[in-house]
Amino acid sequence: MRDRGIGSGGVMGWFFQRLTGIVLVPVLLVHLLTMHRYHDHGLAWEQVTNLMINPYWKALEITFLVLALYHAFNGLYALFQDYVKSSGVRLVLFSLTVLGGLVLFIVGVVTVLSIQSPGLVGTAGKVLP
Amino acid sequence: MMERIFRIFRFNPETDKEPYYDTFTIEVQDTWTILDGLNAIKWHHDGTLSYRRSCRHGICGSCAMMINGKNDLACEKQISSVKGEITVEPLKGFPVTRDLMVDQTHFFEGLRLVKPWLINHTAPPTDKERLQTPEDRKLLDGTWECILCGACTSSCPAFWDNDSFLGPAALLKAYRYICDTRDEGLDERIGILDSKVGVWRCHTIFNCVEACPKDLNPTNAIVQLRRRLIQEKL
Numbered sequence: 600m601r602d603r604g605i606g607s608g609g610v611m612g613w614f615f616q617r618l619t620g621i622v623l624v625p626v627l628l629v630h631l632l633t634m635h636r637y638h639d640h641g642l643a644w645e646q647v648t649n650l651m652i653n654p655y656w657k658a659l660e661i662t663f664l665v666l667a668l669y670h671a672f673n674g675l676y677a678l679f680q681d682y683v684k685s686s687g688v689r690l691v692l693f694s695l696t697v698l699g700g701l702v703l704f705i706v707g708v709v710t711v712l713s714i715q716s717p718g719l720v721g722t723a724g725k726v727l728p
Numbered sequence: 729m730m731e732r733i734f735r736i737f738r739f740n741p742e743t744d745k746e747p748y749y750d751t752f753t754i755e756v757q758d759t760w761t762i763l764d765g766l767n768a769i770k771w772h773h774d775g776t777l778s779y780r781r782s783c784r785h786g787i788c789g790s791c792a793m794m795i796n797g798k799n800d801l802a803c804e805k806q807i808s809s810v811k812g813e814i815t816v817e818p819l820k821g822f823p824v825t826r827d828l829m830v831d832q833t834h835f836f837e838g839l840r841l842v843k844p845w846l847i848n849h850t851a852p853p854t855d856k857e858r859l860q861t862p863e864d865r866k867l868l869d870g871t872w873e874c875i876l877c878g879a880c881t882s883s884c885p886a887f888w889d890n891d892s893f894l895g896p897a898a899l900l901k902a903y904r905y906i907c908d909t910r911d912e913g914l915d916e917r918i919g920i921l922d923s924k925v926g927v928w929r930c931h932t933i934f935n936c937v938e939a940c941p942k943d944l945n946p947t948n949a950i951v952q953l954r955r956r957l958i959q960e961k962l
Binding site: 609610611612613614677680681682684 | 886889890922923924926928929931954957958961962
């Protein structure tokens with residue numbers, strides 16, 4: 600039997616999991632339709648960079664990043680709480696979850712902010728025929 | 729009278745290494761319940777068969793067990809409502825004490841943690857009881873009828889994997905008092921309800937609703953508790 604000690608609750612985690620889930624639906628659709636839309640001639644890198652130099656799009660993408668990371672890693676942590684019996688292992692997994700989330704957040708933010716020019720073309724960024 | 733086959737889970741921790749199933753073919757009457765069948769087996773075929781029973785009227789909750797894969801009260805389930813062989817097993821999720829008897833100590837400990845009694849710090853009136861309006865009393869319907877048989881908690885997959893989870897029965901009972909307009913105990917209960925073993929461990933699987941022999945809705949009670957906690961905390 601696991602410890603029934605009254606630790607910190609889950610009200611905020613539960614509430615924001617639902618809230619991010621609801622907000623993610625339209626944000627994810629916008630992201631998919633704009634950033635992953637296949638055009639007549641394949642994926643248009645230039646269109647993506649053209650959009651991404653707009654600060655509002657950057658803000659939207661960073662919002663999407665924060666919402667998606669919170670939703671995913673909070674959901675993962677909920678699974679650990681359900682199925683991991685050892686409190687020590689749960690603490691380690693929680694730490695790894697937070698660390699993983701932070702690393703992906705930094706990588707995502709750096710990627711979004713680094714797109715400054717519409718002419719930016721990466722090594723794999725040529726428009727496909 | 730007709731013949732029916734009972735396939736019964738057996739386990740004696742003092743003598744058996746593994747559980748096994750015993751099969752009994754007995755004569756039953758049309759009006760018998762599963763409990764009548766078990767009594768007939770115990771009294772006339774195998775006196776070592778162990779199970780709990782008390783009121784025989786679906787009130788005490790002692791004879792909750794799994795009948796053909798579904799939790800039910802043996803004293804309420806008619807044999808005629810079950811087709812073919814009748815498989816009787818103990819409630820899942822609890823340690824088996826012997827045969828169809830399970831250890832529900834942990835279940836009742838969880839119940840006590842939610843303080844299932846009226847908490848009111850105001851002195852009661854001296855000339856009458858603590859009265860409610862009919863509307864306020866109606867809020868309790870669907871909560872007070874719980875007989876604490878454990879069928880709901882035993883059917884909950886969240887409880888199977890995390891037996892520190894309070895479970896639907898304890899949470900339904902907590903809601904019974906929290907939605908009572910005479911109760912002032914939310915502050916005393918909020919700690920355990922909003923803990924890692926409280927309402928957030930429920931994943932609205934609805935097995936408890938399926939399992940409840942009194943047709944109650946513990947999932948709805950848990951959702952209402954969450955709503956109250958959100959209102960209190962945010």
